[in-house]
Amino acid sequence: xxxxxxxxxxxxxxxxxxxxxxxxxxxxxxxxxxxxxxxxxxxxxxxxxxxxxxxxxxxxxxxxxxxxxxxxxxxxxxxxxxxxxxxxxxxxxxxxxxxxxxxxxxxxxxxxxxxxxxxxxxxxxxxxxxxxxxxxxxxxxxxxxxxxxxxxxxxxxxxxxxxxxxxxxxxxxxxxxxxxxxxxxxxxxxxxxxxxxxxxxxxxxxxxxxxxxxxxxxxxxxxxxxxxxxxxxxxxxxxxxxxxxxxxxxxxxxxxxxxxxxxxxxxxxxxxxxxxxxxxxxxxxxxxxxxxxxxxxxxxxxxxxxxxxxxxxxxxxxxxxxxxxxxxxxxxxxxxxxxxxxxxxxxxxxxxxxxxxxxxxxxxxxxxxxxxxxxxxxxxxxxxxxxxxxxxxxxxxxxxxxxxxxxxxxxxxxxxxxxxxxxxxxxxxx
Amino acid sequence: xxxxxxxxxxxxxxxxxxxxxxxxxxxxxxxxxxxxxxxxxxxxxxxxxxxxxxxxxxxxxxxxxxxxxxxxxxxxxxxxxxxxxxxxxxxxxxxxxxxxxxxxxxxxxxxxxxxxxxxxxxxxxxxxxxxxxxxxxxxxxxxxxxxxxxxxxxxxxxxxxxxxxxxxxxxxxxxxxxxxxxxxxxxxxxxxxxxxxxxxxxxxxxxxxxxxxxxxxxxxxxxxxxxxxxxxxxxxxxxxxxxxxxxxxxxxxxxxxxxxxxxxxxxxxxxxxxxxxxxxxxxxxxxxxxxxxxxxxxxxxxxxxxxxxxxxxxxxxxxxxxxxxxxxxxxxxxxxxxxxxxxxxxxxxxxxxxxxxxxxxxxxxxxxxxxxxxxxxxxxxxxxxxxxxxxxxxxxxxxxxxxxxxxxxxxxxxxxxxxxxxxxxxxxxxxxxxxxxxxxxxxxxxxxxxxxxxxxxxxxxxxxxxxxxxxxxxxxxxxxxxxxxxxxxxxxxxxxxxxxxxxxxxxxxxxxxxxxxxxxxxxxxxxxxxxxxxxxxxxxxxxxxxxxxxxxxxxxxxxxxxxx
Numbered sequence: 001x002x003x004x005x006x007x008x009x010x011x012x013x014x015x016x017x018x019x020x021x022x023x024x025x026x027x028x029x030x031x032x033x034x035x036x037x038x039x040x041x042x043x044x045x046x047x048x049x050x051x052x053x054x055x056x057x058x059x060x061x062x063x064x065x066x067x068x069x070x071x072x073x074x075x076x077x078x079x080x081x082x083x084x085x086x087x088x089x090x091x092x093x094x095x096x097x098x099x100x101x102x103x104x105x106x107x108x109x110x111x112x113x114x115x116x117x118x119x120x121x122x123x124x125x126x127x128x129x130x131x132x133x134x135x136x137x138x139x140x141x142x143x144x145x146x147x148x149x150x151x152x153x154x155x156x157x158x159x160x161x162x163x164x165x166x167x168x169x170x171x172x173x174x175x176x177x178x179x180x181x182x183x184x185x186x187x188x189x190x191x192x193x194x195x196x197x198x199x200x201x202x203x204x205x206x207x208x209x210x211x212x213x214x215x216x217x218x219x220x221x222x223x224x225x226x227x228x229x230x231x232x233x234x235x236x237x238x239x240x241x242x243x244x245x246x247x248x249x250x251x252x253x254x255x256x257x258x259x260x261x262x263x264x265x266x267x268x269x270x271x272x273x274x275x276x277x278x279x280x281x282x283x284x285x286x287x288x289x290x291x292x293x294x295x296x297x298x299x300x301x302x303x304x305x306x307x308x309x310x311x312x313x314x315x316x317x318x319x320x321x322x323x324x325x326x327x328x329x330x331x332x333x334x335x336x337x338x339x340x341x342x343x344x345x346x347x348x349x350x351x352x353x354x355x356x357x358x359x360x361x362x363x364x365x366x367x368x369x370x371x372x373x374x375x376x377x378x379x380x381x382x383x384x385x386x387x388x389x390x391x392x393x394x395x396x397x398x399x400x401x402x403x404x405x406x407x408x409x410x411x412x413x414x415x416x417x418x419x420x421x422x423x424x425x426x427x428x429x430x
Numbered sequence: 431x432x433x434x435x436x437x438x439x440x441x442x443x444x445x446x447x448x449x450x451x452x453x454x455x456x457x458x459x460x461x462x463x464x465x466x467x468x469x470x471x472x473x474x475x476x477x478x479x480x481x482x483x484x485x486x487x488x489x490x491x492x493x494x495x496x497x498x499x500x501x502x503x504x505x506x507x508x509x510x511x512x513x514x515x516x517x518x519x520x521x522x523x524x525x526x527x528x529x530x531x532x533x534x535x536x537x538x539x540x541x542x543x544x545x546x547x548x549x550x551x552x553x554x555x556x557x558x559x560x561x562x563x564x565x566x567x568x569x570x571x572x573x574x575x576x577x578x579x580x581x582x583x584x585x586x587x588x589x590x591x592x593x594x595x596x597x598x599x600x601x602x603x604x605x606x607x608x609x610x611x612x613x614x615x616x617x618x619x620x621x622x623x624x625x626x627x628x629x630x631x632x633x634x635x636x637x638x639x640x641x642x643x644x645x646x647x648x649x650x651x652x653x654x655x656x657x658x659x660x661x662x663x664x665x666x667x668x669x670x671x672x673x674x675x676x677x678x679x680x681x682x683x684x685x686x687x688x689x690x691x692x693x694x695x696x697x698x699x700x701x702x703x704x705x706x707x708x709x710x711x712x713x714x715x716x717x718x719x720x721x722x723x724x725x726x727x728x729x730x731x732x733x734x735x736x737x738x739x740x741x742x743x744x745x746x747x748x749x750x751x752x753x754x755x756x757x758x759x760x761x762x763x764x765x766x767x768x769x770x771x772x773x774x775x776x777x778x779x780x781x782x783x784x785x786x787x788x789x790x791x792x793x794x795x796x797x798x799x800x801x802x803x804x805x806x807x808x809x810x811x812x813x814x815x816x817x818x819x820x821x822x823x824x825x826x827x828x829x830x831x832x833x834x835x836x837x838x839x840x841x842x843x844x845x846x847x848x849x850x851x852x853x854x855x856x857x858x859x860x861x862x863x864x865x866x867x868x869x870x871x872x873x874x875x876x877x878x879x880x881x882x883x884x885x886x887x888x889x890x891x892x893x894x895x896x897x898x899x900x901x902x903x904x905x906x907x908x909x910x911x912x913x914x915x916x917x918x919x920x921x922x923x924x925x926x927x928x929x930x931x932x933x934x935x936x937x938x939x940x941x942x943x944x945x946x947x948x949x950x951x952x953x954x955x956x957x958x959x960x961x962x963x964x965x966x967x968x969x970x971x972x973x974x975x976x977x978x979x980x981x982x983x984x985x986x987x988x989x990x991x992x993x994x
Contacts, residue, residue: 041955043963054968058977101979109911110923113965114978128973129980140864142876145915151923158975173838173866244908244963322954329946331722350718353945353953357938357960358967363950364957401954401961 004030004267005425006418007299007312009274009338010326012037014392014410014417015318016257017084020091021418022316023264027425030310031266032301034273037254038324043242044212044249045122046088046411048081049073050102050114050404057114058102060408071398072409075372076416083419084411088117091260095252097123104128106135106161108144108211108243110152114404118242119249121218124207125239130159131206135241136198137165138180140173143243144211164201169193181215181248188224195228202234212240212249274319274338275307276300282386290375290386296339314387314421317341317368317376318414321393327366334366336394341368341376341384343396358402367396374417387424389417431633435461435593437804438613438637440600440651442466443473444576444790446643447583447594448797448816449804454590455819456805456812461635462592463615465599467892468584471711472645473576473790474895475746477668477702478695479679480504480512480572481791484519484544486766487536488529488685493766494540496792501570503794503817504579509824510852511579515694517571517679518552520731521564525684533683534567544569556678558732571679573695576790577895578850581885582821589822597889603654603782604634610655610773610781612636639804642784645749646711652784657777659784660754663711663747664761666703667720670940672739672903672949675699680731686762689727692735697872697902701728701735703746705762711747721943741903743943751786768796770803783807823852839865839875846873850898854881868916869909871902879916888921890914890933906937907956911964934960 006022008015011033019031049060057063064073064081073081089096102114104127112127125133133153137146150163169190171179183190202208208229214221218240225238242249261268282295300309319326319338328337334345334352345366346352352363368376374389391413393406400406437453439446442464453460464470483497505512521530537544545568552566553559559566584594597618604612617631642651642659652659674694682690688704701724708714721743729736750764758764768788773779783803788796798814805812839847839859848855858881859865865877874897886892890913893899899913900906914930921929945953961967 041959047962050965051968056968056970056973058974097981099979101977103979103981104973104975107964109964109966110927111965112970112973113963123981126980128975128978140866142866142868142912142915145918148915148918148923148926151918152927155923156971156973167864173864174840242963244959322951323958325951329950331725331946348718349946350942352950353942355939355942357935361957363945363954399961401958402967404962404965406958406962 001298001309001311002030003311004028005312006030006314006316006421007032007310008316008318009033009299010318010320010324010392011268011270012039012318012320012324012392012410013257013407014414015316016261017087017411017414018316018318018391018418018421019261019266020264021083021087021415022422023266024087025419025422025426027422029266030269030312031261032269032272032274034271038320039254040247040251041245042250043244043247044119044253045105045113045115045242046096046117046407047114047404048085048116048408051402060102060116061100070369072370072395072413073405075370075397076374076412077372080416081408081412084415087415088411092256095120095256106149106153106157106209106241108149108241110149112153112157116408119218119240119252121212121214121222121240122242122249123239124237125209125241127153127157132159132204133161133207133209134202134205134236135161135163135209137163138211139165139167140171140175141177141180141211144241162205164198166194166197177211177213177243177246177248180213184213184221185215185217191224191228195225195232199229199232199234202229202236205236207237207239209239209241212243212247214240215248216252216255269301272301272303272308274299275302277339279385290383293383293386295387296385313425315389316417316421317388317390317394318392318417319394321367321396322363324393326394327396336368339376339384339388341390342379343368361399364399364401365396367394369397370395370413373420374413389421391417431631432636433461433633434636435459436637436808437461437639437641438463438635439641439643440613441471441643441645442468442580442584442594442596443471443643443645444580444583444793445645445785445788445796447580447587448793449641449643449800450587450592450594451583451590452797452801452814452816453804454587454592455815456801456810458805458808458810460587460592461637462584462587462594463598463600463613463635464596467596467889467895468580469577469895471647472746472749473580475668475744476576476790477691477693477700478573478576479691479693479791480574481789482517482569482571483540483542484517484533484537484567484569484571485681487540487542488532490766491536491540493789493792494536494542496795498540498542500792500795501572504574504791505572507817507820507824508574508579508582509820509827510849511575511582511821511824512572514570514572515678516555517569517681518547518556519567519569519681519683520552520559521566521683522560522730523562523564525682529685530565530567530683537567537569542569556676556680558675558734559680560731560733563731567683571681573679573693574790575696578823579821581896582823585822596892598633600651600654601632603640604636605655608779610640610779613640638781639807640782641800641804642782643800645786646747648749648784648786655773655779655782657773657779657782659771659786660751661786662750662752662761662764663708664750665706665708665714665745665747667716667724667743667745668703669701669721669724669743670741671699671701671735672741673697673699675732675734675738682731689724692728692732696898698741701725705748707761708747714745714747716743716745716943718943739948740944741905741949742940744940749786768792770800772803823854825853827852843867843873843875847875847878851878868912869897869899869902871904871909872898874899876916879913883916883920888917888925888929890929891936894933900933900937904952904956905941906933907952907959910934910937
């Protein structure tokens with residue numbers, strides 16, 4: 001048995017925030033994850049609450065007040081969100097921007113999206129201040145048609161938006177974004193050629209947006225490109241437009257969190273899925289809702305075929321939702337595969353989704369239900385295990401995709417679970 | 431507006447386009463109208479089986495004989511639409527030996543090559559067959575892409591001077607006393623190429639003869655002429671798997687029943703089917719138990735299907751027909767033969783012929799018979815050559831391999847493109863422009879999509895059917911937006927957006943039937959990408975810009991100012 005005070009299962013945004021929160025409270029933390037986190041599929045923006053009942057939200061903290069009682073935000077409390085955001089701001093420093101109102105970020109599809117925190121490299125592109133924009137698409141990147149996106153944006157945002165498509169020299173037709181990023185980062189000649197092509201098209205634009213391919217150090221690429229535009233007599237701000245997968249800003253955030261976890265002394269064990277656990281009777285006089293609950297005594301991971309048991313005092317489940325496979329399903333049931341926690345869902349599979357592609361989908365709300373402490377609840381509303389908490393997309397109850405709230409829910413529930421787990425493990429050590 | 435034509439064909443399925451091609455090749459001036467896309471009806475909703483005839487070798491030997499003959503013809507004239515997978519009739523212990531022998535005997539009587547395989551031999555052909563099967567009969571079943579075949583027929587008809595008009599719904603028949611003299615069509619306002627009419631416009635097309643090849647819709651069309659065509663639409667479900675679990679057509683060797691066939695089709699395997707009468711060919715229930723039934727039943731033949739991932743399901747409606755007063759009650763007992771109804775003879779209404787029943791595999795033969803009849807009527811004496819002239823895309827296939835360079839595409843991509851495009855491949859792929867892959871699941875490149883847009887205009891569903899883009903595991907989550915991008919700048923951003931929404935909804939409709947396990951995970955990823963990353967779930971035309979923060983206009987944002 002490997003002893004640890006807090007064991008976090010899952011290495012995405014919620015798991016990382018939970019582990020960092022617990023470590024900052026002085027707990028000894030181990031984070032196990034089974035695979036590459038889904039962060040590289042995420043845009044790298046941190047949305048907190050951007051749409052409610054179909055309407056865009058400018059002030060998320062105001063809109064949170066009106067959410068239903070079973071929304072994860074309502075359950076863990078807005079102070080958890082503030083805690084999670086403060087932690088996020090602290091670890092990301094000036095690499096992320098944003099205040100207490102949403103900004104509208106242009107997307108590669110020519111829409112704008114409300115978000116509360118965005119990478120510094122995205123900041124100059126924020127829509128709404130009327131500055132003229134030139135979007136640059138790469139002819140071999142079929143995800144971003146700069147001209148189509150520009151035409152859509154031009155019809156909605158203040159200020160002109162134009163688009164231009166350039167062919168990146170020396171790249172094969174199926175080059176991935178990481179190849180673009182490598183060239184932009186490493187080849188001065190390449191950057192020079194690129195700006196040479198685009199500068200004549202600037203034509204008075206205040207800013208030039210590229211798909212998010214500025215590599216690991218976007219500030220460097222921006223400075224270099226801006227200096228060249230300057231020299232070409234076309235001074236502009238250069239920015240990134242966030243993309244879908246594979247997302248370089250998403251990978252950047254993943255790497256940044258990973259470094260923070262290491263610096264905070266969290267032990268990281270990757271490539272080890274949890275395959276089993278053991279429960280034992282819990283503390284029966286804790287004097288709260290978990291009085292009758294068992295506790296998780298050990299958690300077994302699979303390390304290259306070997307079963308390795310951990311004996312944690314506290315456990316945080318942050319395995320993701322349907323996408324990360326923290327929630328799984330069969331033809332007639334939806335379940336949480338590690339602890340078999342209760343996942344509310346309609347009996348009839350055909351009630352899991354709605355007819356409209358953007359309808360009111362039950363599946364988008366699938367996940368475990370938690371109490372204010374972050375502890376998963378059984379069907380009878382009782383705490384499932386006294387020392388188990390859940391955070392991130394494994395927690396259900398809201399369609400955070402349509403609400404533009406998934407990252408914020410990860411921050412709030414991650415912070416709540418991590419700080420409570422640390423406090424509880426401290427209690428046991430006292 | 432009004433136009434004239436010698437023969438007006440209604441219905442853009444395999445039968446209608448086959449008739450249009452045949453008529454045009456015999457020098458007849460022909461116009462074909464279709465209410466939706468080509469294959470909008472039954473043709474676009476089949477399991478993709480090219481029959482050997484084995485299926486009918488016991489109960490309907492006339493059909494079986496036609497099938498094997500046409501099977502050979504299509505291999506010849508439509509090589510780029512056909513994959514000769516071979517097929518097996520598999521006997522389970524609970525299936526009778528008598529029927530197995532009857533099947534074998536029937537195949538031989540109908541000229542269908544048939545070999546008996548032991549259980550071991552059958553599993554050598556198809557390793558995933560259940561361990562407890564007894565034996566199997568091997569027959570030349572194949573897989574066929576109905577859309578590719580229909581498009582090839584339409585293109586060939588156009589090459590011979592025909593006019594093919596999709597998204598043109600017949601709203602009325604024009605009559606003069608007891609004679610049908612043409613149709614009135616309404617051009618749809620939906621997406622698509624509009625070369626003749628404008629969206630919302632009606633057009634009168636006058637014709638010497640009208641052919642009703644509308645399949646399950648024949649009854650509705652007959653009503654316009656005041657004649658009775660008693661079609662009995664019967665629905666069947668098809669379940670699409672994520673990969674080809676089998677590379678051979680697997681049939682269950684028993685008299686008849688639901689869920690008795692698996693067809694390897696392109697990158698998927700299609701499970702089928704059911705046979706249930708419905709009232710309305712356009713509005714009938716699509717139910718989850720039908721999907722479950724396919725998986726559970728066919729797992730008895732191919733056990734890995736029970737835990738395999740399915741990516742969508744779809745339903746089709748067969749236009750079953752039997753002469754009045756036949757009185758068959760069970761739709762599975764209704765003949766699969768086709769009928770030519772000469773309404774002058776039958777109902778005293780001149781100028782109208784209806785063709786109903788039949789099956790996809792014998793479409794060309796049906797078209798030949800109908801065309802003979804119409805030509806007879808018109809006094810045209812040319813004979814049929816459709817069995818000998820390869821369809822566009824299928825010429826010189828044997829020379830294609832050697833002639834085709836790989837166009838800078840990774841070779842699996844080039845191979846898939848070549849399979850879809852046939853002899854068009856060099857023209858379509860020989861581009862100087864960058865040609866990235868747009869649909870990774872099906873390996874469809876930009877050049878192929880552009881070629882399809884050239885044919886189909888803004889109708890991305892028609893682009894999908896021509897290329898298979900968006901038909902793979904992710905069900906378009908990662909490529910629908912790329913297809914929409916390709917419409918721009920030829921079409922404006924608003925049009926691209928509405929075409930995207932339309933395709934996205936169409937994909938979702940079938941995807942809903944596969945939402946569990948990995949495919950539900952996929953659906954959630956798609957949902958997250960479209961709703962969160964791209965914010966495509968709202969209509970945000972009127973934004974209160976002042977309410978939102980910008981780096982240059984905010985005082986309360988703890989350090990969110992930008993360097994500029």
